Amino acid sequence: MTSTYPAPFILSNIYDKIKSTLQREEWEAARGTAVLRVSLFVTCLVDACFPEVGVSAVRLLRRLGVEVDFPPEQTCCGQPAFNAGFHREAGAVAQVWLESFADSDYIVTPSGSCAGMIRHGYGELWAGTSPVGSLAKELSEKTYELSQFLVEILGVRDLGARFPAKAVYHPSCHATRLLGIGDAPLILLRRVRGLELVDLPFAEECCGFGGTFSVKFGEVSGAIATDKARNVMGTGADVLVGTDMGCLMNIGGRLRRLGSPIRVLHLAQLLEEGLA
Amino acid sequence: MTPRSTMKERASAALRDEFLRRAVKTTTDKLFLGRRLAQQSYEDWERLRDRGRAIRAHVIDNLDFYLGRLTDRVRANGGQVHLCREAADVVRVVTEIAARRGARSVIKSKSMVSEEVRLNRALEEIGVRAVETDLGEYIVQLAGEMPSHIIGPAIHKNRQQIAELFSREAGRPVAPDTESLAAFARRRLREEFLRADIGITGCNFAVAETGSVCLFTNEGNGRMVTSLPPVHIAVMGMERIVPTLEDLEVMMHLLPRSGTGQKLTSYVTIVSGPRREGESDGPEEFHLVIVDNGRSRLLRDPRFREALYCIRCGACLNVCPVYRQIGGHAYGWVYPGPIGAVITPLLQDDLDRWGDLPFASTLCAACSEACPVKIPLHDLLVRHRARYVAAGKAGMAERAAFRAFRRVFGAAKKYKVAVGAAEKLLRLWVRDGHMAPRVPGLKGWTDSRDFPALARRRFRDLWPELEKESPGQKGGKAHG
Numbered sequence: 001m002t003s004t005y006p007a008p009f010i011l012s013n014i015y016d017k018i019k020s021t022l023q024r025e026e027w028e029a030a031r032g033t034a035v036l037r038v039s040l041f042v043t044c045l046v047d048a049c050f051p052e053v054g055v056s057a058v059r060l061l062r063r064l065g066v067e068v069d070f071p072p073e074q075t076c077c078g079q080p081a082f083n084a085g086f087h088r089e090a091g092a093v094a095q096v097w098l099e100s101f102a103d104s105d106y107i108v109t110p111s112g113s114c115a116g117m118i119r120h121g122y123g124e125l126w127a128g129t130s131p132v133g134s135l136a137k138e139l140s141e142k143t144y145e146l147s148q149f150l151v152e153i154l155g156v157r158d159l160g161a162r163f164p165a166k167a168v169y170h171p172s173c174h175a176t177r178l179l180g181i182g183d184a185p186l187i188l189l190r191r192v193r194g195l196e197l198v199d200l201p202f203a204e205e206c207c208g209f210g211g212t213f214s215v216k217f218g219e220v221s222g223a224i225a226t227d228k229a230r231n232v233m234g235t236g237a238d239v240l241v242g243t244d245m246g247c248l249m250n251i252g253g254r255l256r257r258l259g260s261p262i263r264v265l266h267l268a269q270l271l272e273e274g275l276a
Numbered sequence: 277m278t279p280r281s282t283m284k285e286r287a288s289a290a291l292r293d294e295f296l297r298r299a300v301k302t303t304t305d306k307l308f309l310g311r312r313l314a315q316q317s318y319e320d321w322e323r324l325r326d327r328g329r330a331i332r333a334h335v336i337d338n339l340d341f342y343l344g345r346l347t348d349r350v351r352a353n354g355g356q357v358h359l360c361r362e363a364a365d366v367v368r369v370v371t372e373i374a375a376r377r378g379a380r381s382v383i384k385s386k387s388m389v390s391e392e393v394r395l396n397r398a399l400e401e402i403g404v405r406a407v408e409t410d411l412g413e414y415i416v417q418l419a420g421e422m423p424s425h426i427i428g429p430a431i432h433k434n435r436q437q438i439a440e441l442f443s444r445e446a447g448r449p450v451a452p453d454t455e456s457l458a459a460f461a462r463r464r465l466r467e468e469f470l471r472a473d474i475g476i477t478g479c480n481f482a483v484a485e486t487g488s489v490c491l492f493t494n495e496g497n498g499r500m501v502t503s504l505p506p507v508h509i510a511v512m513g514m515e516r517i518v519p520t521l522e523d524l525e526v527m528m529h530l531l532p533r534s535g536t537g538q539k540l541t542s543y544v545t546i547v548s549g550p551r552r553e554g555e556s557d558g559p560e561e562f563h564l565v566i567v568d569n570g571r572s573r574l575l576r577d578p579r580f581r582e583a584l585y586c587i588r589c590g591a592c593l594n595v596c597p598v599y600r601q602i603g604g605h606a607y608g609w610v611y612p613g614p615i616g617a618v619i620t621p622l623l624q625d626d627l628d629r630w631g632d633l634p635f636a637s638t639l640c641a642a643c644s645e646a647c648p649v650k651i652p653l654h655d656l657l658v659r660h661r662a663r664y665v666a667a668g669k670a671g672m673a674e675r676a677a678f679r680a681f682r683r684v685f686g687a688a689k690k691y692k693v694a695v696g697a698a699e700k701l702l703r704l705w706v707r708d709g710h711m712a713p714r715v716p717g718l719k720g721w722t723d724s725r726d727f728p729a730l731a732r733r734r735f736r737d738l739w740p741e742l743e744k745e746s747p748g749q750k751g752g753k754a755h756g
Binding site: 042044046047048049050051054055058059062063065070072073074075076078080081082083084085086087088089092093096100121124173174177178204205206208209210211212213214215216217218219220221222223224225226249250252253254256257 | 284287288291595597598600601602635636637638639640641642644645655658659660661662663664665666670674678679681682684685686687688691695699710717718719720721723724725726727728729730731733734735736737738739742743745747
């Protein structure tokens with residue numbers, strides 16, 4: 001039976017490598033003639049609660065020679081309503097998102113979850129055949145989570161940052177599972193001078209946030225967050241770093257309630273602080 | 277646990293059971309790590325998953341054809357086939373066979389479908405003793421409970437609790453060590469095997485091509501139940517078919533590796549009908565009971581049809597952060613975890629009672645990642661939520677909240693005004709950069725976690741300054 005299987009794994013890995021090299025070459029060719037233009041989708045959570053994360057993201061991108069704009073009509077990708085089952089409401093808000101970014105070359109966001117909503121959730125919301133659906137599909141293919149954009153599109157590995165601390169990285173579920181950013185954040189973190197990166201036990205287990213779940217099933221959500229916070233504390237790290245403020249707000253909120261002094265930072269903040 | 281309780285109430289009750297939580301976590305950890313190792317030991321796991329999925333998709337898309345073929349082959353093998361639409365039909369078919377045979381004792385190997393239709397209770401009502409012979413099922417039966425895990429029915433119990441159950445059954449103390457417990461069960465069940473008039477089994481897969489029923493077991497009880505009593509009744513969900521023996525081989529790799537982390541279960545039993553002339557053992561009668569019991573509702577609905585691809589390995593339970601905290605009983609019916617939350621509301625066809633299950637998930641997609649046949653369980657959970665909301669079942673406060681969300685987030689101008697006003701209002705509750713506990717509507721969060729205050733200046737307010745910064749400028753006024 002084995003003989004009927006298609007080509008073994010190794011070939012598909014090589015294929016992926018070729019693909020990402022081609023993408024990078026395409027960009028490098030483009031860079032020769034023009035500056036790369038990125039529209040920042042800051043996300044509603046960062047806009048309203050953690051604006052410093054957006055500031056760091058913009059500064060990082062600019063340092064790398066990228067031109068950044070901020071489409072002023074943006075609000076939210078619609079995910080809160082989508083995940084809660086309110087798809088009409090989600091669709092109305094998501095439509096505003098589409099209009100805001102309709103002219104963008106690249107859309108970069110400091111959230112794997114919101115990027116995941118656009119890349120994955122919009123396909124659930126609209127079939128690709130309608131005019132809205134095809135616009136959504138077109139824009140979703142240009143949408144990247146920040147670290148994913150840095151590694152996959154800009155081909156950056158080492159930003160030259162220095163950040164002397166012991167840190168743990170929490171891989172957010174939507175960034176890794178829905179969006180598939182893989183090791184992009186770790187690729188960047190491993191090259192930060194002075195940063196000791198320690199393993200987080202059960203790293204891939206959810207932090208328990210889950211949008212409205214965190215309030216509807218507050219007790220269960222809190223219990224999951226407790227496990228995550230204890231795992232983080234058990235590593236003896238000074239810093240918790242991640243790609244999504246939703247998860248970090250949840251874990252951080254539990255850490256703070258438990259009296260832990262661990263600093264909670266978005267990847268963009270850590271990298272930018274390390275460059276300053 | 278009252279039958280009318282909500283998912284939230286049952287989850288809260290489970291969270292207070294420290295023992296249960298420890299037991300569930302230990303076991304799911306073990307199964308999770310086992311699965312990972314077993315998958316790594318398979319040369320090309322991803323392609324195997326794709327193949328498994330393709331087989332399941334093909335069968336579900338052509339279910340009428342394969343049900344017909346399976347029925348024909350089983351009959352040609354000398355077996356009888358019973359198609360049952362409802363739970364009551366299953367009960368009627370099985371109790372009629374029991375009555376006709378004058379049966380007094382039935383032995384069972386693991387069958388989730390028989391839990392669905394509450395077969396044991398129905399048999400007891402007509403005076404037939406049904407005894408579970410899978411060790412986990414036997415323990416759960418003695419405790420008068422439902423299984424709490426698809427493949428580990430009694431993972432919520434420890435040795436001490438099992439020893440108490442066995443001692444009560446034995447009428448003498450049974451020591452709480454594994455050897456004594458296993459020895460008691462073995463002795464006790466052996467009597468049952470020899471005495472039984474009918475053996476009832478589930479069916480991991482039915483092979484359409486050969487008209488066979490296949491059982492994956494680890495204790496050998498499946499083999500005893502199918503060969504010792506004069507009658508064998510196999511109860512199967514109508515979707516549980518693979519076309520050929522070759523396809524079965526794919527499932528033989530996928531299911532144990534995903535479920536228990538074994539490369540192969542200790543026993544794989546393939547039964548193709550009753551004893552034939554010249555054969556020295558096997559049952560005189562073989563019955564295949566094919567059960568719909570709500571499955572055609574899933575089949576009809578393209579949003580949920582993929583849930584029928586499920587091969588009942590339990591991998592989605594072991595990785596689910598919610599299941600790992602609360603165990604299986606909190607889901608309230610036979611099938612727990614992500615797959616339970618997807619199929620229960622449809623199999624039971626009761627949104628009021630079961631519609632809250634799909635909300636008990638963080639949508640982390642660990643289930644979809646673990647599923648050996650790649651069912652996008654987190655998408656199905658979201659589709660369920662949309663169905664629930666569209667049916668008008670969401671609460672008034674939530675409906676109002678999302679109407680407001682649509683208005684506020686539907687235009688940047690409104691958003692700016694509303695968030696600005698909210699920030700000013702919420703300042704009343706801000707202590708040290710965070711919200712004081714007991715902010716209206718946030719109780720579920722603030723009971724265990726701090727919630728950050730809204731920023732006094734939003735990113736969009738900082739943007740005009742930030743826009744003017746030169747690239748590479750170190751720090752700047754725009755920082756908060």
